[in-house]
Amino acid sequence: EVYTASTTAPVNIAVIKYWGKRDPKLNLPTNSSLSVTLAQSDLRTHTTASCSPSYPPQDSLLLNGSEQDVSGPRTQACFRELRALRKQLEDANPELPKLSSLPLKIVSENNFPTAAGLASSAAGFAALVRAIANLYELPSSPTDLSRIARQGSGSACRSLFGGYVGWEQGSAADGSDSVAFQVAPASHWPQMRALILVVSAAKKGVSSTTGMQTTVATSSLFPARANETVPRRMKEMISAIENRDFEAFGKLTMMDSNSFHATCLDTYPPIFYLNDVSRAAIKVVEAINKKAGRIVAAYTFDAGPNAVVYYLEEREKEVAGLFKAVLGEKDGWQGERGERVQRDAE
Numbered sequence: 001e002v003y004t005a006s007t008t009a010p011v012n013i014a015v016i017k018y019w020g021k022r023d024p025k026l027n028l029p030t031n032s033s034l035s036v037t038l039a040q041s042d043l044r045t046h047t048t049a050s051c052s053p054s055y056p057p058q059d060s061l062l063l064n065g066s067e068q069d070v071s072g073p074r075t076q077a078c079f080r081e082l083r084a085l086r087k088q089l090e091d092a093n094p095e096l097p098k099l100s101s102l103p104l105k106i107v108s109e110n111n112f113p114t115a116a117g118l119a120s121s122a123a124g125f126a127a128l129v130r131a132i133a134n135l136y137e138l139p140s141s142p143t144d145l146s147r148i149a150r151q152g153s154g155s156a157c158r159s160l161f162g163g164y165v166g167w168e169q170g171s172a173a174d175g176s177d178s179v180a181f182q183v184a185p186a187s188h189w190p191q192m193r194a195l196i197l198v199v200s201a202a203k204k205g206v207s208s209t210t211g212m213q214t215t216v217a218t219s220s221l222f223p224a225r226a227n228e229t230v231p232r233r234m235k236e237m238i239s240a241i242e243n244r245d246f247e248a249f250g251k252l253t254m255m256d257s258n259s260f261h262a263t264c265l266d267t268y269p270p271i272f273y274l275n276d277v278s279r280a281a282i283k284v285v286e287a288i289n290k291k292a293g294r295i296v297a298a299y300t301f302d303a304g305p306n307a308v309v310y311y312l313e314e315r316e317k318e319v320a321g322l323f324k325a326v327l328g329e330k331d332g333w334q335g336e337r338g339e340r341v342q343r344d345a346e
C-alpha cells in the first residue's frame with residue numbers, strides 16, 4: 001500500500017531582507033523580514049510526498065528529476081519534526097496506520113530555474129513540509145508549519161502564507177516564536193505586479209547561508225542594520241502595505257535592498273551579488289521614477305544578480321514597456337542578460 005499527498009508552494013521575494021542568523025542550527029534570524037508572495041499558478045514548487053512499507057528503507061527526495069541528499073541537518077530536522085507530530089496522532093488513535101515509521105519518498109518539481117537566486121529553497125521547503133503534513137493528516141496550522149519549514153530554509157517559512165507575509169524574528173532560544181504571519185492577503189492590494197529580470201540563471205557564487213554567517217562575523221555596518229534600520233522599516237513597511245501606499249512601499253523596498261547589499265560589500269572578504277546588468281536595471285528603475293515624478297517602480301535583489309521589480313498594474317506600460325525597450329535594443333544587454341521573464345505578483 002502507498003499513501004500519498006501533493007501540494008504546491010509559491011516563491012516569495014523579500015522586500016525587507018532576512019540576512020543574519022542568531023542560531024544557525026534552528027535558522028533563527030537576527031532580524032524580522034517581510035516578503036511578497038508571487039502568484040501560486042506561476043513561480044512555484046509542486047511536491048508529492050508518499051510513504052509505503054514496500055519502499056526501500058531510506059527516505060528519498062527527487063528534485064526536478066535528480067536525486068537529492070536528504071542526510072543534511074535541515075531536511076532531517078523537517079522529517080523528524082513532522083514524524084514526531086504524526087507519532088503523537090498515532091499514539092492517541094491506535095487505529096491510524098503507522099505512517100511515522102515508513103520511509104518517505106518526496107518528488108518535487110520547480111517551474112523556474114533552480115538556484116537562479118529566485119528563492120527556490122523557500123518554495124521547496126515550504127512545499128516539502130506541507131506535502132508531508134498533508135500525507136500525515138496533521139492538524140497543524142500554517143503558523144506551525146512555518147516553524148518547521150524555517151528549519152529547512154529560513155525564507156521558506158514565508159512561503160506558507162499568500163500575499164504579504166512577515167517573519168517575526170522571535171526571542172525564544174528554541175525558536176518557538178520565530179514564525180511567519182500574514183500581513184495582508186493578496187486581495188488587499190491586487191494591483192501589485194512583479195517583473196523578474198533573469199540576469200543570470202547560473203548558480204550563485206556565495207550561498208546565502210555562508211554569506212550571512214560571514215556578514216554577521218565581519219561587517220561593522222551589520223549591527224546597525226539588524227538592530228535599528230530593519231526594526232524601524234518593518235513597522236513602516238507594514239503600514240505602507242496596510243495603506244496601499246506604493247511610494248512608501250517602493251522606497252522602503254529599494255532602500256532595504258541597498259542596505260542588504262551594502263552589508264555584503266562591507267563583509268570581509270566582500271560579497272558581490274550585483275553585477276553591471278543589475279546596476280543597469282537599477283538605473284532603468286530610477287529613470288522610470290524620475291520621469292513619473294514619483295516612485296512607481298521599485299527594485300530588489302536577493303543573493304544573486306537577478307532583479308525583481310515591483311509596480312502597480314496601472315504602470316504596466318511604462319515599467320514593463322521600458323524594460324522591454326531597453327532589453328530589446330541595447331547591445332550591452334546581449335549575451336549576459338539571459339532570458340527576460342515577467343510575472344505577476346499573487
Ligand code: DP6
Pocket residue numbers: 013014016017018019027033119121152153154155156208209301302303
Ligand atoms: C537574500 O532563506 O536562503 O533571499 O536560512 O540559510 O536557507 P537559509 O537562507 P535563505 O536566505 C534568504 C536570503 C535572502 C533574503 C530573504 O529572502 O529574506
